Amino acid sequence: MHHGKAISSGAFPAETEEYIGDFSGHTIVFLDVDGVLNNSTTRDRVCHMVGLDDRKIAILKEIVDFLNADIILSSSWKENWHKTLKAAQDEFADALDERLAAFGLRIADRTYDSGFDRGKGILEWIRIHGPLRRYVILDDERFDFRELKIGRHWIQTSWYGPGGGIGENHLRYIRKHLGQFI
Numbered sequence: 001m002h003h004g005k006a007i008s009s010g011a012f013p014a015e016t017e018e019y020i021g022d023f024s025g026h027t028i029v030f031l032d033v034d035g036v037l038n039n040s041t042t043r044d045r046v047c048h049m050v051g052l053d054d055r056k057i058a059i060l061k062e063i064v065d066f067l068n069a070d071i072i073l074s075s076s077w078k079e080n081w082h083k084t085l086k087a088a089q090d091e092f093a094d095a096l097d098e099r100l101a102a103f104g105l106r107i108a109d110r111t112y113d114s115g116f117d118r119g120k121g122i123l124e125w126i127r128i129h130g131p132l133r134r135y136v137i138l139d140d141e142r143f144d145f146r147e148l149k150i151g152r153h154w155i156q157t158s159w160y161g162p163g164g165g166i167g168e169n170h171l172r173y174i175r176k177h178l179g180q181f182i
Contacts, residue, residue, distance in 0.1 A: 022129065023070060023108070023109075023129040023130065023132065024129070024130060024131060024132075025131070025132070025133050026069070026070050026132055026133055027067045027068060027069040027070070027132065027133045027134045027135065027136075027181075028069055028070055028071075028072050028126075028132055028134075028135040028136070029060075029063060029064055029067065029069045029070070029071050029072070029135070029136050029138060030072050030074040030111070030122050030125075030135060030136070030137045030138065030139075031060070031071050031072065031073055031074060031075060031107075031138055032074055032075040032118075032137075032138060032139035032140060032141070032157075033052070033073075033075040033076075033077045033096065034050065034075065034076070034077075034140070034159060035139070035140025035141070035157050035158060035159035035164060035165060036056065036060075036075075036138045036139065036140060036157050036165055036166050037052050037053060037056045037057055037060065037165060037166065038050050038051065038052055038053050038056065038165055039053070039056075039158070039159055039160065039161065039162070039163075039164025039165040040159055040160050040161060040164060041161060041162045041164070042165075046091055046092055046095045047091050047092065049092075051095060052095065052096065052099045053165060054099070054103075056165045056166050056167075057099060057100065057102075057103050057105070058103060059166045059167065059168065059170070059171055060100075060103075060105065060138075060166060061103045061104065061105055062171055063136070063138075063166075063170070063171055063174055064105060066171070066174065066175060067134070067136065067174070067178075069136070070108040070109075071100075071105060071106070071107050071108055072107070072108060072109050072110060072111060072125060073096075073107045073109070073110040073111070074110070074111045074113075074118055074121065074122060074137070074139070077092055077093065077096055078110040078111065079114075080092065080093050081093035081096065081097075081107065081110055083107075083108075083109055083110070109125070109129070111124070111125045112124070112125070116143055116144065117143070117144060118139070118141075118143040118144065118145075119143050119144035119145045119147070119148040119150055120144060120148065122135075122137065122150065123148060123150065133182070134178075134181040134182045135153055135181060136153055136155060136174060136181050137150065137153050137154040137155065138155050138157060138166060138170070139154060139155075139156065139157065140156065140157045140158055140159050140164075140165075142154075142156070152180050152181075153180075153181055155170050155173065155174065157170065
């Protein structure tokens with residue numbers, strides 16, 4: 001459990017208990033869901049929409065264990081995910097928490113950007129909670145990562161086809177190139 005002070009910034013909602021935590025010196029995996037933990041051929045459904053693929057979650061578990069990392073949700077799935085106010089979550093957030101927990105994983109926090117400013121949201125989260133030991137961004141979309149000079153931390157996955165989502169190739173890359181994520 002991380003302990004720290006509540007953040008009071010105009011950029012954050014009023015429920016400040018969501019933003020308590022000190023992640024200084026930690027390794028972080030910024031996690032997108034669609035195109036990372038699922039793909040266009042995923043059969044699992046949450047509320048009649050694409051759900052999660054256990055094979056992808058198992059690879060995420062290997063990455064998190066290898067890095068000894070905390071998971072920070074940077075996906076659009078974060079919009080209704082809450083760190084402490086679980087009763088306020090939607091079915092997607094509940095399903096995500098439950099499926100990750102089945103693999104011994106949990107989301108430690110989330111970013112608070114919206115739209116296409118995902119990189120800015122990651123950098124703001126790091127500014128508030130860092131400095132970090134290292135971080136990895138798992139996402140199928142480029143967003144503003146290169147423009148913000150955080151592209152070297154980005155592991156690009158894909159939404160498309162049965163090979164989409166996170167794979168063994170991404171795990172091997174992280175193991176081989178660990179130093180670039182500092």
